[in-house]
Amino acid sequence: MSLMKNLSDKELERGIKDFLEAxxxxxxxxxxxxxxxxxxxxxxxxxxxxxxxxxxxFSLPGGFIKKEENLDDAALRxxxxxxxxxxxxxxxFYTSGNAIRFNENIVHEKLKTLVNxxxxxxxxxxxxxxxxYALVDETKVNPQPGPFTSEFQWVDIKKxxxxxxxxxxxxxxxxxxxAADLDQKLVGFNLMNETFTMGExxxxxxxxxxKKLVRTNFQRKMLSLNVLERLEKQYNGKAHKAPYLYRFxxxxxxx
Amino acid sequence: MSLMKNLSDKELERGIKDFLEAxxxxxxxxxxxxxxxxxxxxxxxxxxxxxxxxxxxFSLPGGFIKKEENLDDAALRxxxxxxxxxxxxxxxFYTSGNAIRFNENIVHEKLKTLVNxxxxxxxxxxxxxxxxYALVDETKVNPQPGPFTSEFQWVDIKKxxxxxxxxxxxxxxxxxxxAADLDQKLVGFNLMNETFTMGExxxxxxxxxxKKLVRTNFQRKMLSLNVLERLEKQYNGKAHKAPYLYRFxxxxxxx
DNA sequence: CTATTATTGTATCATGATGATACATTAATA
DNA sequence: TATTAATGTATCATCATGATACAATAATAG
Numbered sequence: 001m002s003l004m005k006n007l008s009d010k011e012l013e014r015g016i017k018d019f020l021e022a023x024x025x026x027x028x029x030x031x032x033x034x035x036x037x038x039x040x041x042x043x044x045x046x047x048x049x050x051x052x053x054x055x056x057x058f059s060l061p062g063g064f065i066k067k068e069e070n071l072d073d074a075a076l077r078x079x080x081x082x083x084x085x086x087x088x089x090x091x092x093f094y095t096s097g098n099a100i101r102f103n104e105n106i107v108h109e110k111l112k113t114l115v116n117x118x119x120x121x122x123x124x125x126x127x128x129x130x131x132x133y134a135l136v137d138e139t140k141v142n143p144q145p146g147p148f149t150s151e152f153q154w155v156d157i158k159k160x161x162x163x164x165x166x167x168x169x170x171x172x173x174x175x176x177x178x179a180a181d182l183d184q185k186l187v188g189f190n191l192m193n194e195t196f197t198m199g200e201x202x203x204x205x206x207x208x209x210x211k212k213l214v215r216t217n218f219q220r221k222m223l224s225l226n227v228l229e230r231l232e233k234q235y236n237g238k239a240h241k242a243p244y245l246y247r248f249x250x251x252x253x254x255x
Numbered sequence: 256m257s258l259m260k261n262l263s264d265k266e267l268e269r270g271i272k273d274f275l276e277a278x279x280x281x282x283x284x285x286x287x288x289x290x291x292x293x294x295x296x297x298x299x300x301x302x303x304x305x306x307x308x309x310x311x312x313f314s315l316p317g318g319f320i321k322k323e324e325n326l327d328d329a330a331l332r333x334x335x336x337x338x339x340x341x342x343x344x345x346x347x348f349y350t351s352g353n354a355i356r357f358n359e360n361i362v363h364e365k366l367k368t369l370v371n372x373x374x375x376x377x378x379x380x381x382x383x384x385x386x387x388y389a390l391v392d393e394t395k396v397n398p399q400p401g402p403f404t405s406e407f408q409w410v411d412i413k414k415x416x417x418x419x420x421x422x423x424x425x426x427x428x429x430x431x432x433x434a435a436d437l438d439q440k441l442v443g444f445n446l447m448n449e450t451f452t453m454g455e456x457x458x459x460x461x462x463x464x465x466k467k468l469v470r471t472n473f474q475r476k477m478l479s480l481n482v483l484e485r486l487e488k489q490y491n492g493k494a495h496k497a498p499y500l501y502r503f504x505x506x507x508x509x510x
Numbered sequence: 511c512t513a514t515t516a517t518t519g520t521a522t523c524a525t526g527a528t529g530a531t532a533c534a535t536t537a538a539t540a
Numbered sequence: 541t542a543t544t545a546a547t548g549t550a551t552c553a554t555c556a557t558g559a560t561a562c563a564a565t566a567a568t569a570g
Contacts, residue, residue: 098326
């Protein structure tokens, strides 16, 4: 599902110029934020990727920290700006800081073709990037382009292409952390609808753990947690027993 | 155990002046490193704290990142500079970035009493701090003062006083992470001597988990991991059965 | 209306990990 | 030689988990 914004080069140029003028007085230098935005839709775990212009690589959405803004607040703000959502589950998990970043020169070249930039402009400095992961409802996200975004795409976690910088590594670390948090903090329900079947929930866990689970044991485990409320059955017209719907009872959980 | 370096105000002034002259061309602005250095000695889990001049608060050791240096390399270098050790177990676990840091003004005031500094000097900028924990052998550490250090102290984790900035929170997060890594990656042996008794190992786990463990079950669990080599007994002159010594067999472990 | 099919919900059994407890072992001392 | 205090091992109950069997059921085909 590609969300083409089809920003023209003219629009990109305008956005980048405005950004570059404001950035040095607005944002902390040398520190950026990258966010791995997860969703779970049609039984697939996905991440939101974006592209600058017609560049051959996607990258993670991110942003910068205002000079008087707390780090976590900046992560939430940039995420809200990009998704239009409130109340997002957000977790810091890693900070990336190699001196030379994969393909960064390609980005700089691309920027120069879009805008007439001097060498050593604000965007060309070295950045230490603080990484967060977010759990969102894909259907409620209305991606808003930032100054460097011409295209959004939700990509199946199993089909993520080679990305800019070390963003593939960052996604892998996010996924590892999400798997641990799924166990220990039950954060997975932030990715489910209000109601869901046990089979749907199992698909989420399988996508995060990247392995098949035994259906009957999964069901027993989930029910034993005592955080699921069983609702009416879901008659879906299929020629078999209808599954129950469940709701996650936040009150019973310690997260 | 206090390691007074008794740096005079004159020495501190010289060091800080030199640092401030070199810092802007040497280090990335706005990003620092804080390191929670753990040791386990005399059955006590400790962290290395340091004090600037005669300030009323201790703080964590740390450092800065050279302009062309990878983040992890910087963490290792600053740690080596401060401890004189090679081959240190080091793990990044958190990045701290509130806009206003607890008691930072006190530090700025103290610096001004030591050196005649302008407002808005390099040290007074806002820092995003990337936090690492390290596991070291206290007896092999020979603390080297940095430009802001007049005193080192190994402090029992149970007796850490109120520290500067959010360093108490950072230590707590480091301890939580260490507890998780003790389980999953068996990093604890980095804190033990080459050989140790089961009782000593249990004291380490109890100090990290901050709770008592049942001796017999702990022993069974550790032996079942198949990573311990049993050596000769340790006759220590006590009126009871002598305990075996054990050695950690790295080869059998996946860390 | 009945048999079939695909899926779902539950029960059962074997296995392994863990908490709790008992007990045998032993190095030094009285 | 008995005592003491710590150590090493065994045992039992409990719980979590993997594997498997089986009953229940909603739609469909005959």
